[in-house]
Amino acid sequence: MSVGFRPMRDGQEDAVAAMVRQLPKDLGLPVVPKLTGEGLRKARGLVQVTVAEDSGLLLGACLWLLTFSTWRGCKGMYVVDLFVMEHARGKKVGERLLQSAMKQAAAEGAEFVKLEVDESNTGGARFYDRLGFGRHPEDELFIMEAETLKTFVDRRL
Numbered sequence: 001m002s003v004g005f006r007p008m009r010d011g012q013e014d015a016v017a018a019m020v021r022q023l024p025k026d027l028g029l030p031v032v033p034k035l036t037g038e039g040l041r042k043a044r045g046l047v048q049v050t051v052a053e054d055s056g057l058l059l060g061a062c063l064w065l066l067t068f069s070t071w072r073g074c075k076g077m078y079v080v081d082l083f084v085m086e087h088a089r090g091k092k093v094g095e096r097l098l099q100s101a102m103k104q105a106a107a108e109g110a111e112f113v114k115l116e117v118d119e120s121n122t123g124g125a126r127f128y129d130r131l132g133f134g135r136h137p138e139d140e141l142f143i144m145e146a147e148t149l150k151t152f153v154d155r156r157l
Helices: 013-027 037-042 093-107 122-131 146-154
Strands: 003-007 048-054 057-069 074-084 113-115
Touching: 003 093, 013 037, 013 057, 013 074, 048 093, 057 093, 074 093, 093 122
Parallel strands: 074 113
Antiparallel strands: 003 048, 048 057, 057 074
């Protein structure tokens, strides 16, 4: 296996979106990500995608973006999703894919990496623990979904 790592090329958006949609299936989660190739094309400039490939076949993808921390006073990398095809797992493809994406983010000024792991994804949590990520129990995730967002934005204050 001769795996290479590089930014996603135009025309690969549909294949990357299909990989992301596979992630919850592999975890046994009853959700289906809404990501499509068209969604990735529309997010160009916001979301970066680093891919792993072997002989032209995509083996994995890391979707990420730059963020900023006022607490740290610097840019960082936020990993949106990391996925490796089942047949390529256990061969350090995910670790090398993440490392490649981190190098790209570091070249753009990122000084830290932040990500979330679904609480049922114990394998993913072990993976990130093994790589040296620290858990931050003082941080709690809050999300305002589309309907509530629209109501809030439209509300007169």
